[in-house]
Amino acid sequence: MSGPYRLVRARPEPEFEISVDGAPVAVVPGQSVGAAMHGAGIRSWRTTRFGGRPRGLYCGIGVCFDCLVTVNGVPSLRACLTEARPGDLVTTGEAPAPSGAGGER
Amino acid sequence: MTRIHDLAVVGAGPAGVAGALTAALAGLDVVLVDGAGRPGGQYFRRPAEGFHAARPGALHHGLDRFTRQWEALRERAEVLLSTRVWAVERADGAITVRCLEGDREERPRTVTARGLLVATGAHDRPLPFPGWDLPGVLTAGGAQALLKGDLVVAGRRVVVAGTGPFLLPVAAGLADAGAQVLGVHEANRRFGLARHPLLAAGRAAEALGYAARLARHRVPYSGREAVIAAHGETALTHVTVASLDAAWRPLSTRTVECDTLACGYGFVPQLDLPLQLDCATRRDPDGGPVVAVDAGMRTSVPGVYAAGEATGVGGAALAEVEGRIAGRAAAADLGRPTPPDPALSRRRDRLAAFARALQGAYPLRPGWQDWLRDDTLVCRCEEVPLSAVREAQAMGAVDARSVKLLARPGMGWCQGRMCGYAVACLVGEDPAPPRRPIAQPVRLGDLAARARPAPDGRKTSSEG
Ligand SMILES: Cc1cc2nc3c(=O)[nH]c(=O)nc-3n(C[C@H](O)[C@H](O)[C@H](O)COP(=O)(O)OP(=O)(O)OC[C@H]3O[C@@H](n4cnc5c(N)ncnc54)[C@H](O)[C@@H]3O)c2cc1C
Numbered sequence: 052m053s054g055p056y057r058l059v060r061a062r063p064e065p066e067f068e069i070s071v072d073g074a075p076v077a078v079v080p081g082q083s084v085g086a087a088m089h090g091a092g093i094r095s096w097r098t099t100r101f102g103g104r105p106r107g108l109y110c111g112i113g114v115c116f117d118c119l120v121t122v123n124g125v126p127s128l129r130a131c132l133t134e135a136r137p138g139d140l141v142t143t144g145e146a147p148a149p150s151g152a153g154g155e156r
Numbered sequence: 157m158t159r160i161h162d163l164a165v166v167g168a169g170p171a172g173v174a175g176a177l178t179a180a181l182a183g184l185d186v187v188l189v190d191g192a193g194r195p196g197g198q199y200f201r202r203p204a205e206g207f208h209a210a211r212p213g214a215l216h217h218g219l220d221r222f223t224r225q226w227e228a229l230r231e232r233a234e235v236l237l238s239t240r241v242w243a244v245e246r247a248d249g250a251i252t253v254r255c256l257e258g259d260r261e262e263r264p265r266t267v268t269a270r271g272l273l274v275a276t277g278a279h280d281r282p283l284p285f286p287g288w289d290l291p292g293v294l295t296a297g298g299a300q301a302l303l304k305g306d307l308v309v310a311g312r313r314v315v316v317a318g319t320g321p322f323l324l325p326v327a328a329g330l331a332d333a334g335a336q337v338l339g340v341h342e343a344n345r346r347f348g349l350a351r352h353p354l355l356a357a358g359r360a361a362e363a364l365g366y367a368a369r370l371a372r373h374r375v376p377y378s379g380r381e382a383v384i385a386a387h388g389e390t391a392l393t394h395v396t397v398a399s400l401d402a403a404w405r406p407l408s409t410r411t412v413e414c415d416t417l418a419c420g421y422g423f424v425p426q427l428d429l430p431l432q433l434d435c436a437t438r439r440d441p442d443g444g445p446v447v448a449v450d451a452g453m454r455t456s457v458p459g460v461y462a463a464g465e466a467t468g469v470g471g472a473a474l475a476e477v478e479g480r481i482a483g484r485a486a487a488a489d490l491g492r493p494t495p496p497d498p499a500l501s502r503r504r505d506r507l508a509a510f511a512r513a514l515q516g517a518y519p520l521r522p523g524w525q526d527w528l529r530d531d532t533l534v535c536r537c538e539e540v541p542l543s544a545v546r547e548a549q550a551m552g553a554v555d556a557r558s559v560k561l562l563a564r565p566g567m568g569w570c571q572g573r574m575c576g577y578a579v580a581c582l583v584g585e586d587p588a589p590p591r592r593p594i595a596q597p598v599r600l601g602d603l604a605a606r607a608r609p610a611p612d613g614r615k616t617s618s619e620g
């Protein structure tokens with residue numbers, strides 16, 4: 052059993068699969084899309100608008116917006132906040148400019 | 157007719173849950189709202205149910221106590237999880253809390269209450285350095301959240317850097333969970349707090365406990381050191397560690413190979429909601445704005461209370477005490493009998509003094525600005541390099557606000573949450589209270605559905 056599971060004496064439910072850009076990623080029920088990707092070794096999954104720079108998880112709690120993904124066609128979801136559901140189709144790539152978010156004033 | 161609660165609480169961390177429970181026990185009709193799917197906030201973040209963790213408390217002290225409070229609260233109050241608050245408004249003595257339900261669906265939902273307790277906590281405070289946006293570089297809190305909430309170890313070979321005692325539980329947790337922690341680099345002195353007379357007896361022991369755990373895992377803990385650059389093509393491969401002088405200017409450097417860096421320079425309180433209501437702020441000892449409150453955790457706006465990190469960064473124990481005080485004040489203000497509890501107030505004063513001393517022991521020194529190069533991104537979202545900030549200043553921008561108008565730092569997705577502190581420092585200001593009319597992203601359709609004139613005639617819009 053891996054380190055963190057042993058630490059909290061976890062007896063995880065059977066994993067389910069999601070697809071990330073076509074590749075299967077295993078998820079323990081309740082994990083976020085971003086945690087499952089990071090745990091599976093997928094570290095960078097989006098490129099920035101101007102510099103094409105790679106991004107992945109940064110803040111882990113939904114404040115930095117680096118981890119944006121598209122899930123089942125819904126764009127600009129924060130992977131670190133979105134709980135994975137069996138069969139989710141996750142696609143990565145360039146995130147659009149913020150629209151409804153509104154800037155800081 | 158929508159139901160009007162006595163008290164709406166935003167935040168299911170230690171402050172919000174203690175506040176909601178105290179108010180409910182005093183007889184108030186309470187509704188508690190949190191954007192996360194599970195209660196606990198940052199400190200009491202616990203593994204997803206699917207793990208069936210028999211010892212979730214292995215990752216934090218006091219989880220059992222928090223869980224009892226949560227169970228007691230659920231019997232006495234309405235709790236709305238996975239419900240993000242994006243705006244609060246106050247009119248005619250009632251507060252309207254505008255929410256979106258669901259982590260991807262975004263069903264609009266409105267909660268109305270006579271009073272509001274803001275317990276929205278904080279987020280990590282990053283400092284920029286070359287390469288800080290490479291995948292594999294995480295905030296210290298982010299690494300901790302991955303571990304506590306998803307049982308994912310942030311990396312195999314991990315470097316921990318930043319300032320403050322929070323680095324120690326982060327490093328110890330990672331090491332306990334099987335990561336090879338190559339070093340903890342504290343930019344100030346190590347055990348800065350142990351030297352403070354007020355602290356020597358108290359929580360210094362806790363820090364020493366973590367240090368012992370690190371020693372067991374053979375993790376070096378060094379003072380006056382920082383990671384001043386991160387390197388790699390598509391993800392982190394190595395970092396530059398520097399020894400620092402007292403002002404944090406690099407003295408000498410070395411390279412450390414690693415796949416992950418967990419880095420944090422303290423916390424920034426989340427003030428979006430109280431600022432939407434024009435609650436007065438004051439400066440914490442580190443110069444950052446926090447909500448100003450009286451001895452009952454009342455803000456300057458009648459019926460609005462704040463507790464936890466939003467009133468000054470002080471950790472989970474202080475947050476809980478403040479929550480209880482706020483819950484009592486809310487009950488008293490609505491006419492419920494609440495006998496005074498001087499012991500509780502004394503406890504708050506003690507813990508708050510401790511928090512101030514901690515901030516004093518782990519200040520941020522200006523030498524970090526020497527870590528930046530011209531092309532170092534200051535703002536990750538809008539990809540604004542240091543040179544663009546300097547150009548804006550050369551064009552006559554004298555403050556953070558005008559730098560923002562010219563060079564766009566803070567205008568992107570995160571609304572300045574990640575770069576706000578650094579930009580303020582670069583222009584020589586204390587960070588200003590952030591004005592974010594929309595605290596959480598809202599799809600335009602949802603906004604349009606309610607873009608009707610507000611009671612005072614203003615029109616709500618999505619303009620930033
Ligand atoms: C990522 C991270 C990890 C941390 N880990 C630790 C740790 O391991 N140990 C430690 O001692 N300290 C940790 N801290 C410090 C932490 O701030 C305090 O320990 C403590 O959790 C503060 O309690 P609180 O009740 O004030 O706020 P929090 O515990 O932060 O709770 C705030 C709650 O408000 C909710 N919220 C915020 N805004 C909204 C909104 N607009 N709508 C709906 N809900 C909202 C959040 O989802 C959260 O659940 C961490 C901080 C961060 C940022």
Ligand code: FES
Binds near residue numbers: 108111131
């Ligand atoms: S990692 Fe920061 S928003 Fe998801």
